[in-house]
Every structure is written in structure tokens, then in C-alpha cells.
Amino acid sequence: MQWIIFMLLLFISSMEMLTQNRWKKQASAGLLENCTGCVLCSEDNGCITCHHRLFLLIWRDGIRQYGMCVHTCPPGYFGVRGLEVNRCTKCRSPSCESCFSRDFCMKCKDKFYLYKGQCFRQCPAGTAAQPDTRECQESCEPGPWSEWSACTHESRTCGCKWGVETRVREVPEAAREEGTACPALLETRRCRMKKHCPGEKTEPKNKGKKRQKKPKTERHTGT
Helix, strand or coil, X not given: CHHHHXXXXXXXXXXXXXXXXXXXXXXXXXXXXXXXXXXXXXXXXEEXXXXXXXEEEEEEECCEEEEEEECCCCCCEEEECCCCCCEEEECCCCCEEEEEECCEEEEECCCCEEECCEEECCCCXXXXXXXXXXXXXXXXXXXXXXXXXXXXXXXXXXXCCEEEEEEECCCCHHHHHHCCCCCCCEEEEEEECECCCCCCCCCCCCCCCCCCCCCCCCCCCCC
């Protein structure tokens, strides 16, 4: 009696496995509509699970939803790999074309600019729109100019007629870290130097010149 029951249970289990394998084979072979790449598929709702390398994309049409297995997620979605199913998740912002997570955009749609993971029609204050990259770049506002340096020429502060003096201004730390393009941070200008250094002996202008004797004039008296 126990032997008969065991054989009956084995037969039922074999039939269930055969039915499931046949379903998977039909789904993966695309015998059902919109089931390409599916492991399990519904005739009404498309793919339910996909092969482990594919992503399950679900879109809605009214109250109905359909599933499709894709190699890469379409614009406006990002891929999330899971233990059982890899899914295409929709970006939260409708102006985002590609995102890293639901709330962090990596590329915006046309007519929008990217700034810190968000999309804007107009760049926020303190930033400038970059048409080539479709991004908002922070403006660089350097600090005040320093005082002019000493007038020097080849590291000397005297002994020459002309030299150069410089002044600088600092850049905010945030702009330096992000590599923001900044205006000039250093200026130079020509300046007059002290021709003679302190303590230096100066040669007299007449040194080396012989003193010329005045010619004697003879006076002649008439007779």
C-alpha cells in the first residue's frame, strides 16, 4: 500500500515539473507574445521574470501593465540588479534622461541643464549654463586683491632701473575642488626701482676725466 502511494506522489510531482519546464520553454522560445528573453511569461502581462543577464522593464497602459526583458534600460530608467530579478526603475524626474538612482540624474533631456544630480530649465544663481555639456557650472568669484609686492628684477630689489611687481587673489575652496574656470588670479605691472642699493658707493660723474687747464691769454699792449 505504501509503495502505491509513493509511486502516485512521484507521478504527480513529475507531471508538475514537466508542466513548469514546458511553460519555461515556451516562454523562452517566444511562443507567447512579448515573451522574448523571459523565463516566466503571462499572455496578458508579458514577461514576469527574465534571464539573469536581462532587466525586467514594466510599463503601464491605463490600469494594465506589461513586462519586457531588455539588455539595457531605456532613457528615463536605470538598472537595479537583484538576487532574483533585475529591474529597470524609472527616474523620479521626468526631465532626466539617464540617472544613477531615482533621485540623482546623470544626463538631462533637451532644454534642461544638469546641476548636482538635478535638471533645471535655467541654471541656479551663481552658476553658468554650458551649452556643450548641458550642465550648470559654478561661477568663480575670487577674493580681494592683495597688496602689490616689492618691485624686483631677477630677485633684486635695487640696482636696476625697471622691475616688476605682482599681486594675487585667492579662489574659494569649492571652486578649486570642482575645477571651475576662474578669471585672472595674478597681475603684474612694470615699476621703477632704486637705481642704487643702500650702502653702495657711487662713482662721481667726473671720475676718470682729466681736468683741462684753461689756456693762458696773453695781453699785448700797444706801443
